[in-house]
Structures are given as structure tokens and as C-alpha cells.
Amino acid sequence: MVRIAIAGGSGEVAREVIDALVAASDNDDIIIFSQNDMHSQSNNPHGLSWRKVDYNDSNSLVQALRDIHTVLSFIQLLHDPENKSQKNLIDAAILAGVKRFAPSEWGSRGAAAMPWWAGKDDIKEYLKQVNTNKKVLEYTLFQPGLFMNYLATPFKTSSHLTPLNTFIDLKNQRAVMVDGYSNAALVLTTVQDMAAVVARAVHFEGQWPVVGGIRGNRVTISQLLEIGKRVRDGSFTVETVKLHDLEAGRLNTSWTLEARHHSVSTQQETEMLKSVLVGVLVSTVKGGWDVSDEWNQLLPDYKFSGVEEFLEDVPWDAN
Known part of the structure; x- marks a missing residue:
């Protein structure tokens, strides 16, 4: 059983991944973080719940991440000026003892010529920095093309x-x-293949690769x-x-x-x-x-x- 937090869980790609996670396991706890009011939980599948979070409140964010094993971030970069929300999420994940983190990638291997995705390269560098002295957070960059x-x-x-x-x-x-x-x-x-690979990666027993190419x-x-x-x-x-x-x-x-x-x-x-x-x-x-094809090989x-x-x-x- 794995406890998974989904940041930006109301987005389209996030919902594809959530569906795959729910289908893959009856035992996982999947907690969807939302900055809006709590969604109705009456029709949620077993193991799926919502939690309202404030990405600018470090203490409450750390509390929300207690006992979480894996964080999957789908924070919309256009709505996160200077990547503050995602950096705060990374900091809180480290303080809360989260084992694994996947930043908001879900596409190309870089942001060259695509300025609307410049935040991705910033977050990659930030993850490198927090692990400079010793590894404090295992992470992978899910890149399906x-x-x-x-x-x-x-x-x-x-x-x-x-x-x-x-x-x-x-x-x-x-x-x-x-x-x-x-x-x-x-x-x-396909987004379905990407989601299915992520659902398997959550339960992967080995070390996550830093670059996580998914080559359909x-x-x-x-x-x-x-x-x-x-x-x-x-x-x-x-x-x-x-x-x-x-x-x-x-x-x-x-x-x-x-x-x-x-x-x-x-x-x-x-x-x-x-x-x-x-x-x-x-x-x-x-x-x-x-x-690249790291997840194909794994x-x-x-x-x-x-x-x-x-x-x-x-x-x-x-x-």
C-alpha cells in the first residue's frame, strides 16, 4: 500500500493518471490536493480523497504531506509565477519525509523554444540543488513526449x-x-500509456531514474x-x-x-x-x-x- 498525494489534481493529465492509479490498486490511498473548496467525496472510488491546501502556508503543507510516500505534481506552470507553489511543495515534502517526488513535467525533455514551459527547467535545477549535499528526495522527470x-x-x-x-x-x-x-x-x-506507466512506477521497487523518459x-x-x-x-x-x-x-x-x-x-x-x-x-x-526510454527499460x-x-x-x- 502506497499513500500518494496529487498536486494540481483537477487538471486533465492529472485525472488520467488518477484513473490509472485507482484501476491499478485497491489498497493505495490517493489524496488529491486542491486550492479550492473540498470536492464532494460521495462518489469517489475507494481510497480516493480530496484535501484543501495552501501552497503558501509551509506548516499546513508539511502537515498535509505527513505519511505521504509519493507526490505527483501537476501544478499548472502558467498559474504558478516564479514556481513558488511547486518549490514550496518540494520543501514541504522534504520536511515531511516524503520518499518520492515527480515534478510537473509530462511532456518534452526540455523547454527550449517553449517559454511557457520555462518553469520546468527551473524546477529541475531546484531539485538538483536540494540534493546537492546528500539525497533528501528521490525524484523522476516523467517525459512521455x-x-x-x-x-x-x-x-x-x-x-x-x-x-x-x-x-x-x-x-x-x-x-x-x-x-x-x-x-x-x-x-x-498515448496519455493512457503514460498514465499506466506512472501507476506502475509508483510501485516500482528499485531506484527511480532522475530522467524518466517514456517512449511509446x-x-x-x-x-x-x-x-x-x-x-x-x-x-x-x-x-x-x-x-x-x-x-x-x-x-x-x-x-x-x-x-x-x-x-x-x-x-x-x-x-x-x-x-x-x-x-x-x-x-x-x-x-x-x-x-529517452528509461521507463521502457525498467x-x-x-x-x-x-x-x-x-x-x-x-x-x-x-x-
Whole structure:
């Protein structure tokens, strides 16, 4: 039995992981931290509860973390200026004697060209610092690459994750590619596979790796485009952009992203959608989404969903 605290537990990725944790064990205690009023517990599965916390109150946060074995953080970086909430959570976890901690990663292996995720690198450095003299907190950086579910947009292919389109739009059979980088690789993992790996990692008896890559499928851009053509039974309209234009903030395409993440305000929407597409393109060609495979090696029996098989199950012709 493991006592697990989920910080930022109302988020979409967090809820996918919570579902996997509940399904994986009847014995674990899963405590969801919330800054809002307590949620009704009448319909909660066995072992699942909510606790209201104040990330700026160190004493109460330490108390909330007493007897917790593992903390999984899904704190939304855009809502955590200067990463204070997550740093306070790390400090309190150490004081409370928490064994394991996973910071709010859940994506690429770095924040290069993606300033909205700059806090991730700050938290990585902070975790290094607190363990400088001796290890006081075991941690891993869960990095599944890009959620494969986004390729199925506008169709929802998981319980909680909102469909978001990306630079390969299978529904409309179009793509944006960076000139000269068709062989750049990225990792695609379904959010369900990522959640299932996390549920197994919580009970993993060995040492957690610092870098925790989860590699569902590793493909190049050209390979992904070929898969898209087979799945959609037709050609794609491909627009090519120059890397130097993207690095200068210029996006010369006839279309851009359409669906915004719930954490982005409507006032920020237009500029943010452009920035995200530019950032994902640049970070892809620079290897930011080509994550490692530490958890694949530690959990060799786990079978991941294949990208082509996954996309073939999407009802592309539905309205």
C-alpha cells in the first residue's frame, strides 16, 4: 500500500493518471490536493480523497504531506509565477519525509523554444540543488513526449484530455514542416500509456531514474506524414517554413493551431496559439520531443499502443 498525494489534481493529465492509479490498486490511498473548496467525496472510488491546501502556508503543507510516500505534481506552470507553489511543495515534502517526488513535467525533455514551459527547467535545477549535499528526495522527470491523442483532434480519444491540434493535422490532411528537417524525430505516447506507466512506477521497487523518459513510439516527421497518408488514404497539403523565420517569431503559413488549452485565457489565445506552433516546430527539430526510454527499460513487459494502429481506430469520417 502506497499513500500518494496529487498536486494540481483537477487538471486533465492529472485525472488520467488518477484513473490509472485507482484501476491499478485497491489498497493505495490517493489524496488529491486542491486550492479550492473540498470536492464532494460521495462518489469517489475507494481510497480516493480530496484535501484543501495552501501552497503558501509551509506548516499546513508539511502537515498535509505527513505519511505521504509519493507526490505527483501537476501544478499548472502558467498559474504558478516564479514556481513558488511547486518549490514550496518540494520543501514541504522534504520536511515531511516524503520518499518520492515527480515534478510537473509530462511532456518534452526540455523547454527550449517553449517559454511557457520555462518553469520546468527551473524546477529541475531546484531539485538538483536540494540534493546537492546528500539525497533528501528521490525524484523522476516523467517525459512521455507528445501525447499521441492530439493527432486524433478533433476527436476525443481519452477520458479527460482535451483534443488539441498540432503541426500535422490528420483530420484536414495538412501539415507544417521545417525545411530540411524531415528526419527530425519525436516521441509519441498515448496519455493512457503514460498514465499506466506512472501507476506502475509508483510501485516500482528499485531506484527511480532522475530522467524518466517514456517512449511509446519514436518516429521521424517524414515517417509520421507517411503514416498519416496511409491512415487517411490520401495525400497531405504540406507547407514548409524556414527555421530562421520561426526563430525570429515569424510563422508564414495559411493556418495555425485552433484549439487552445484551458489554462490560456481568451485574451491570450491568438498569440499563444501561434507561439505554441512555432515553439513545438522549433523544439522538435532541436530534439526537444525526442525523449529517452528509461521507463521502457525498467518496465520491459509493458506494451505501448502503436501510432498507426491507434490512428486507424479514429472515426475520421464522422461529422
